Amino acid sequence: MPVEVDFICGYCGETSSILIDPTAGAEQSYVEDCQVCCRPNRVSVQVDPETGETRAHNHYEG
Ligand SMILES: [Zn+2]
Numbered sequence: 001m002p003v004e005v006d007f008i009c010g011y012c013g014e015t016s017s018i019l020i021d022p023t024a025g026a027e028q029s030y031v032e033d034c035q036v037c038c039r040p041n042r043v044s045v046q047v048d049p050e051t052g053e054t055r056a057h058n059h060y061e062g
Helices: none
Strands: 002-009 015-020 027-033 040-047 053-060
Touching: 002 040, 002 053, 015 027, 015 040, 015 053
Parallel strands: none
Antiparallel strands: 002 015, 027 040, 040 053
16 A cells, blocks of 8 residues: 655655655655645655655755
């Protein structure tokens, strides 16, 4: 079942959310367009295998 994870856009600083599949692995990466400025963010998602907790951060390069 997909879960929603928030990330901060590296371009405009606004919060966007993506839907990820927590069963797809403990370390996942996505390229997701910001919902505010529509620029592509490369977002890494970590899933804690014990709690199922998800954390996301993006790699803003430049
Ligand atoms: Zn943005």
